[in-house]
Structures are given as C-alpha cells and as structure tokens.
Amino acid sequence: MKPLLQSETFVRIAAPLAVGVALLAVWEIGCRLGSIPVYLFPKPSDIFASLIKNGPSLLRALLITLRITLQAFAAAVVLGTLIAFMFVQSRAIEVSLFPYAVLLQVTPIVAIAPLIIILVKNTQLSLTVCATLVALFPIISNTTLGLRSVDPGLASYFRMNRASRLKTLVRLRIPGALPYFFGGLRISSGLALIGAVVAEFVAGTGGRSSGLAYEILDAGFQLDIPRMFAALFLITVTGVLLFGAMVGLSKLALSNWHESEIGAEA
Amino acid sequence: MNAPLPSDPLDPHTTRRAADRPPAVEVLSAEKIFANGTRALAPIDLTIAEGEFLTLIGPSGCGKSTLLKLIANLIQPSDGRILWWRGDFGHVGQGGRGLAFVFQEPTLMPWARVDANVRLPLDLADVPRGKADPRVSDAIARVGLSAFARHFPRQLSGGMKMRVSIARALATEPNLLLMDEPFGALDEFTRNKLDDDLIKLWWERKLTTVFVTHSIYEAVFLSTRIVVLAASPGRIFRTMTIDEPQPRSQDFRDSARFAAYCRELSTWLAEASLPSASGVTP
Numbered sequence: 001m002k003p004l005l006q007s008e009t010f011v012r013i014a015a016p017l018a019v020g021v022a023l024l025a026v027w028e029i030g031c032r033l034g035s036i037p038v039y040l041f042p043k044p045s046d047i048f049a050s051l052i053k054n055g056p057s058l059l060r061a062l063l064i065t066l067r068i069t070l071q072a073f074a075a076a077v078v079l080g081t082l083i084a085f086m087f088v089q090s091r092a093i094e095v096s097l098f099p100y101a102v103l104l105q106v107t108p109i110v111a112i113a114p115l116i117i118i119l120v121k122n123t124q125l126s127l128t129v130c131a132t133l134v135a136l137f138p139i140i141s142n143t144t145l146g147l148r149s150v151d152p153g154l155a156s157y158f159r160m161n162r163a164s165r166l167k168t169l170v171r172l173r174i175p176g177a178l179p180y181f182f183g184g185l186r187i188s189s190g191l192a193l194i195g196a197v198v199a200e201f202v203a204g205t206g207g208r209s210s211g212l213a214y215e216i217l218d219a220g221f222q223l224d225i226p227r228m229f230a231a232l233f234l235i236t237v238t239g240v241l242l243f244g245a246m247v248g249l250s251k252l253a254l255s256n257w258h259e260s261e262i263g264a265e266a
Numbered sequence: 267m268n269a270p271l272p273s274d275p276l277d278p279h280t281t282r283r284a285a286d287r288p289p290a291v292e293v294l295s296a297e298k299i300f301a302n303g304t305r306a307l308a309p310i311d312l313t314i315a316e317g318e319f320l321t322l323i324g325p326s327g328c329g330k331s332t333l334l335k336l337i338a339n340l341i342q343p344s345d346g347r348i349l350w351w352r353g354d355f356g357h358v359g360q361g362g363r364g365l366a367f368v369f370q371e372p373t374l375m376p377w378a379r380v381d382a383n384v385r386l387p388l389d390l391a392d393v394p395r396g397k398a399d400p401r402v403s404d405a406i407a408r409v410g411l412s413a414f415a416r417h418f419p420r421q422l423s424g425g426m427k428m429r430v431s432i433a434r435a436l437a438t439e440p441n442l443l444l445m446d447e448p449f450g451a452l453d454e455f456t457r458n459k460l461d462d463d464l465i466k467l468w469w470e471r472k473l474t475t476v477f478v479t480h481s482i483y484e485a486v487f488l489s490t491r492i493v494v495l496a497a498s499p500g501r502i503f504r505t506m507t508i509d510e511p512q513p514r515s516q517d518f519r520d521s522a523r524f525a526a527y528c529r530e531l532s533t534w535l536a537e538a539s540l541p542s543a544s545g546v547t548p
Contacts, residue, residue, distance in 0.1 A: 153369055160340060162390070163390045167389075171390075176377075
C-alpha cells in the first residue's frame with residue numbers, strides 16, 4: 001500500500017475538496033464575525049438550512065431544468081452531428097452554411113429568447129429550443145473538425161483498397177472524429193444547462209412547470225436570499241455532474257487508444 | 267562462356283534468368299509530369315518478373331517513390347502505360363493477382379487492436395469473418411506478433427508497428443508487394459531484423475516485391491535486382507543483379523561479396539547523383 005498522500009487519485013479528490021472546505025469555513029466565519037444580515041449575504045449554514053427546508057420545491061424545479069437541459073443537449077448532439085456530417089460531404093455545403101452556424105453562435109440567446117418564446121407556443125418546447133441553440137455550435141464545429149482530421153496515410157490506404165464512402169465514414173472518419181466529438185460534448189453539456197437557465201429567466205414562467213431560474217427570480221422578489229443561493233448551488237452541482245459524466249463517457253470510449261485519456265491510467 | 271550457376275539447382279530465382287519468367291509488371295515508356303510542370307520521371311521501361319525482389323534506389327528527387335506509386339496505380343502516368351500480369355489494372359485483385367502496399371509509416375488505426383488492423387483490408391473487401399480470421403492470425407504469426415494480437419498500436423514499438431503493417435499486407439495474400447521505404451524510420455538493428463524476416467517471407471511465398479530504400483546495405487541484402495535511378499528528370503541509371511543463394515542470412519551480410527556489391531552500388535549512386543549523370547544504361 002502506498003501512503004495516502006502519494007496516491008494520485010486521493011490527491012486529485014482531496015486537494016480540491018480541502019480548498020472547498022476552507023473557502024466555506026472562511027465564508028461562514030467571515031459572515032458571523034461581520035454580522036452580515038442574511039438578506040444581504042447568507043452564511044453557508046443558512047443556505048444549507050434553506051436547501052433542506054425548500055427541498056421538495058427546489059427538487060421539482062431542478063428536475064424541470066434538468067429535463068430541458070437533457071432534451072436540449074440530446075437535440076444538440078443529434079442535430080450537430082447531422083449538420084457536421086452534411087458539412088464534410090462537400091466543401092460547397094460547408095462554405096455556404098458555416099457562416100450561419102457562426103451567426104447562431106454569436107447571437108446572444110437572451111436577445112432571441114423572447115422571440116422564440118413568442119413563436120413557440122409550448123413553453124417547455126420553446127425553452128428547449130433556446131437551450132439547443134446555445135449547445136449546438138460546439139458539437140457542429142468539433143465534429144466537423146474531427147471528421148476532416150483524417151490521417152492522410154490511412155485515408156490513402158482506404159482509397160487504395162477501394163473502400164466505399166460509407167465504409168470510409170464508418171471505419172475511418174467516425175472513429176477518428178471521436179476525440180473531437182467528445183471534446184464538443186464536454187463544452188456543449190455545460191452550455192445546454194446555461195441555455196436552459198437563461199431561457200427560463202427570460203420566460204419567467206411561474207406555476208408548476210417552473211425551473212430553477214424561476215426559483216431564483218421568485219426568491220429574489222421575496223428577499224429569500226438563502227433560497228436563491230440554494231437554487232444556484234443546485235445549478236452548479238448539476239453542471240459539474242454533467243461535465244463529470246461527459247469526462248467519464250469520453251474516458252470509457254477513448255482510454256484504450258487516445259493520447260488525451262492515456263495519461264489518466266498511468 | 268557462361269558463368270557457372272550458383273548453388274541450389276531447384277532454385278527458380280537463380281537457375282532461371284529474370285527474362286525467362288513471366289512478367290508481373292511491365293512499365294512501358296511511362297513518364298510522369300506533375301501539374302506544376304515538374305518532370306518527375308522521364309519515360310521509363312522496366313519489366314518486373316514474377317518472384318523478383320526488385321529494389322529502387324537513388325538520390326532524393328529521382329522519382330523512385332513516384333515510380334512505385336505508378337506501379338501501385340496510386341497515380342496515373344502522364345504518358346506511356348503500365349501492365350499488370352499483361353493486363354490493365356482491372357486485372358489486379360482478381361484470380362489471385364493481389365497487390366499490397368506498405369507505406370513508410372505503419373499507418374495503423376490507433377483505435378483498433380492489432381488483429382482488427384490486420385483484418386482491415388479483408389473487411390474492406392467484404393471477406394466474411396469466418397474466412398478472414400484464420401488468415402489474420404496466420405499473417406500475425408508470420409511476422410511474429412501472435413502474442414500481441416489483442417494489443418493496441420500505441421502499446422507497440424516502432425518496429426512492431428511496422429510488422430503489423432506488413433502483416434496487414436500479407437493478410438490479403440498478395441502476389442505483388444510494394445514497399446515504400448518501410449523501415450526508413452527504424453534504427454539499424456531493428457531494420458536488419460526486419461530485413462531478415464522480410465526475405466524469409468518473400469522466399470516462402472515467392473512474392474514479387476518492389477522495394478524502395480535509401481540504404482545501400484538493405485538494397486544489396488534483400489534484392490535479386492537493384493535499379494539505380496538518377497534525378498532531374500528521374501530515369502533508370504543502371505541496374506545491378508545480385509545473384510546470391512537464398513534465403514539470405516547474416517552470413518551474406520558478413521561476406522566479402524556483400525561488401526563488394528555495396529562498394530560498387532555506392533560508386534554508382536555517387537555517379538547517379540552527379541549533375542552530369544548521363545542516364546545511359548550500360
């Protein structure tokens with residue numbers, strides 16, 4: 001057995017955890033010493049208490065935001081991959097359409113969300129559309145890049161063996177694009193969450209189908225600042241978990257062969 | 267006044283002159299001018315007989331790789347033509363007339379294990395798994411990598427990767443093997459080892475081989491015939507026949523004859539590199 005401190009995994013988990021605990025402690029002690037009122041800046045313990053007290057309603061809101069996020073993420077992956085496949089079919093298609101993909105990326109979602117919410121009647125659907133638009137671009141650009149980054153030697157090997165377009169796609173282009181695709185997934189998963197929350201803010205829907213953004217808005221109106229932080233905390237945790245899931249997925253798919261994942265096992 | 271025939275009387279490579287055997291490839295006044303106007307190859311005539319081990323060697327820019335690519339039908343001649351087994355390229359790949367190309371780089375799929383890499387050409391040719399698998403394991407065994415069949419390329423050394431690349435070529439059971447400086451990136455020790463194995467494979471299979479190299483020693487050790495090319499434009503400078511017992515081994519490398527061949531080839535190469543090289547074949 002190696003001493004715990006020399007274990008890479010232990011350090012990787014323990015070190016950030018220690019920083020987190022230290023920050024929380026400073027925060028808690030600072031608030032107590034400065035007697036900062038809860039409605040200005042709550043202590044971690046206040047936030048935790050609020051998280052427990054408002055648990056059911058926050059959890060319901062979380063599930064709604066999570067559903068929109070996952071729907072949007074799935075839609076972005078499917079759409080983005082399809083668009084990338086289309087782009088690599090011909091330069092003409094890519095050249096004529098890529099600027100619009102960029103346009104989509106640079107337009108702030110806050111600016112077009114009201115329009116989408118007006119155009120799409122179903123609130124859930126309109127929120128999903130907004131989040132999808134935010135999450136789409138990294139998938140398109142990364143997958144296109146990946147599908148184009150074929151090893152030239154292997155490409156001529158396939159050509160020499162008279163491989164069909166389909167076989168070249170399935171056996172060469174797609175496996176070669178996977179590292180790029182997974183890179184896109186990591187970015188896109190976080191963006192889907194951001195898109196969902198931003199869209200919820202703009203929509204500001206109340207009632208039973210409201211997500212975490214509405215919880216934050218509502219808590220703000222009522223000056224229930226700990227609840228605001230609790231909702232924020234849940235959004236952050238969701239984002240981290242999503243990112244972690246993507247890292248795990250990418251490790252699962254690439255650990256055998258790709259440089260980006262090999263170092264982790266050593 | 268014929269010189270006495272050496273060694274093994276049953277050996278088709280030494281008892282029958284190359285000209286007596288049917289040609290595998292005929293290069294007929296083929297020349298190559300690239301789109302930018304560079305004349306890579308002046309019209310070349312070259313007949314490669316079945317079972318020959320022919321090496322192309324020459325200074326850089328002499329078009330040896332271009333000639334090999336013409337023979338592989340990877341590029342088309344600007345003028346002249348090339349025949350495979352006395353037919354056009356449509357001939358290749360049918361009726362036991364396979365062609366395999368080994369690149370300078372191993373060009374393996376990093377995401378696929380060794381056996382899957384070796385199976386690739388068979389998969390691309392829609393050979394069913396039941397038929398492909400024994401050929402794959404046989405090819406892997408031939409290059410001595412049976413213990414590494416389930417490894418990924420990144421777990422192998424440079425020499426081992428090159429062996430996988432050769433196994434991939436052997437899996438198609440080719441009749442014509444084209445190799446473009448396959449061991450150029452390897453250290454000398456590994457290269458010699460691979461040369462030893464390659465000549466055994468060639469000998470067992472009577473596999474017509476066209477080989478491009480920079481190394482004089484490698485050319486002399488492997489070849490039954492060496493074609494020295496000169497540059498600008500690329501053309502055949504001289505050819506050397508290496509009529510030595512097969513299969514060759516380290517003994518040949520250590521022999522005085524080997525040194526003599528190398529010395530002569532080295533002189534020719536120096537002459538071929540001169541700007542005034544006449545290009546007249548003696």
